[in-house]
Amino acid sequence: MQGLQYRWGAAETKCWVVLQLRNLAKRFESSAKVVEQLVAENAVLIFSVTSCCMCDVIKRLLCSLGVNSVVCELNEVEEGLSGDICWALASMVGCGGGGEKMLVVAVALPIVFVGRKFLGGLDRHMVVHISRELVPRLKETGALCL
Known part of the structure; x- marks a missing residue:
C-alpha cells in the first residue's frame, strides 16, 4: 500500500515488519477500507499491541517458523484511527454490533x-500449530517457503 511506512520489529532477528500507519484517514474513505487493503496485500498480517504478551507469543511463534509477518501495532497508530480500526476489525471477525458503532469495542x-x-487469535493459532495444520496453511499462502 502506497504511503505506508515500515520498520523492523525484533531487531535481533528481523522477523516481522511493523506498519507505521500515518495519515491514512486522508487517503481512504474509512478504516474498514484500510483494514481490507492491508489484509489483501499481506500473506500474514497481525493486529497487535506492543504491551500484550499474547501478541508477542504469536509474533515469536511465526518468526520461529520462518514467517516474515506484517504487524500493525494498534497502540502506535495515530490518535483517533486506532478505535476506528478496532471497530473495522470487530466487524470483519464477527464481534461487532449491528450497523451502529458501539461506545466500546472489545477486540481480543x-x-x-x-x-x-x-x-483467529493466539488460542486458535496454537490449536492449528499443535495439530500440524499451521505450516501447510502458511505454505499454501506463500508465507512460508520450505
Whole structure:
C-alpha cells in the first residue's frame, strides 16, 4: 500500500515488519477500507499491541517458523484511527454490533490473518500449530517457503 511506512520489529532477528500507519484517514474513505487493503496485500498480517504478551507469543511463534509477518501495532497508530480500526476489525471477525458503532469495542488481540482469511487469535493459532495444520496453511499462502 502506497504511503505506508515500515520498520523492523525484533531487531535481533528481523522477523516481522511493523506498519507505521500515518495519515491514512486522508487517503481512504474509512478504516474498514484500510483494514481490507492491508489484509489483501499481506500473506500474514497481525493486529497487535506492543504491551500484550499474547501478541508477542504469536509474533515469536511465526518468526520461529520462518514467517516474515506484517504487524500493525494498534497502540502506535495515530490518535483517533486506532478505535476506528478496532471497530473495522470487530466487524470483519464477527464481534461487532449491528450497523451502529458501539461506545466500546472489545477486540481480543492478537487478530491474525493468514492468506487473506481471519485465522483467529493466539488460542486458535496454537490449536492449528499443535495439530500440524499451521505450516501447510502458511505454505499454501506463500508465507512460508520450505
